[in-house]
Amino acid sequence: MKELTESKLSSKQVFSGRLLDVRSDEVSLPDGAVSTREYIRHPGAVVIVPVLPSEEILLIHQFRYPMGISEIEIPAGKIDQGERPEETLHRELKEETGYRAERTTFLTEIHPCIGYSDEKMWLYLAEDLKEGTSGGDEDEFIELMPTPLEEALKMIMYGQITDVKAIIGLFWVDKVRRGEWQPRDL
Amino acid sequence: MKELTESKLSSKQVFSGRLLDVRSDEVSLPDGAVSTREYIRHPGAVVIVPVLPSEEILLIHQFRYPMGISEIEIPAGKIDQGERPEETLHRELKEETGYRAERTTFLTEIHPCIGYSDEKMWLYLAEDLKEGTSGGDEDEFIELMPTPLEEALKMIMYGQITDVKAIIGLFWVDKVRRGEWQPRDL
Secondary structure, eight states: OOOOOOEEEEEEEEEEOSSOEEEEEEEEOTTSOEEEEEEEEOOOEEEEEEBOTTSOEEEEEEEETTTTEEEEEOOEEEOOTTOOHHHHHHHHHHHHHSOEEEEEEEEEEEBSOTTTBOOOEEEEEEEEEEOOOOOOOTTOOEEEEEEOHHHHHHHHHTTSOOBHHHHHHHHHHHHHHTTSOOOTTO | OOOOOOEEEEEEEEEEOSSOEEEEEEEEOTTSOEEEEEEEEOOOEEEEEEBOTTSOEEEEEEEETTTTEEEEEOOEEEOOTTOOHHHHHHHHHHHHHSOEEEEEEEEEEEBSOTTTBOOOEEEEEEEEEEOOOOOOOTTOOEEEEEEOHHHHHHHHHTTSOOBHHHHHHHHHHHHHHTTSOOOTTO
């Protein structure tokens, strides 16, 4: 393989807000030239495919301000400082849906935005769900949408689900249900 | 469905760099409370699943500075001002791989980063590829990796492909090759 690495020469924070930490780094390219790389620093997130006892997938519906539309998604949230991804999973699942999962399986890590963010997402399957009470972030408004997998896959095909983490989670469960893929840690 | 819309009260640009345009808006929530939304404004991008005459998928390998690693991806690029997505497709495919496609099919739109970016990606299949010469961005260093679909899917399962646009493009082609899905515009 070719040597493709870019090396950091200097780094500065150009914006720090309530949510976003934006960096601008000067880098040395593989041919020795110098360029700039601007990107978001992100603590990482956990994404959950919750499967109800009915075998339906617990999709959620949420307004997404940057896009200006409501997106059909699966539960997810940022990892708090000092939290392990498994802890984030249980906290976010409860906050966003009210459910707790008695069985969780790690599926994979994905990178949603490699051009301008270092965000990594840990994708989990959550099964044996028990109903509880939700207690969400005070500025999150979420609607639950239990949906059979086959119908959710059609919603992807017809462009009704466009959120990448939901698409990947649903495709993954499809592979597992067909018996074609096994979770990696089994 | 519940009313979930958030309305803009005010908007300001908090950073404008070579690549990133960062906004911070004050918004009114569905319950009337006021909150802040920080996000990237992005012109949109085109993502291409190039299929070689050998039926292999033309993956690419590229260092991604924000992640600090080389990612296995498929060709993609930002839409230039005034460009139609089909034009971006042909420009980026040539720049990144040297190939031109005699047949292209729109597959879907995806949103990679709905929490903090308005980026939309147009996903296309590119077939009947003819070899040409690549002429890339001067600060892009890209290696071509023609790969059979079955092998590429295994690379997803084993976590060797983590880039969301590549994962979704490959899953989609899998559905099309199995005859389970048809492109929407047929």
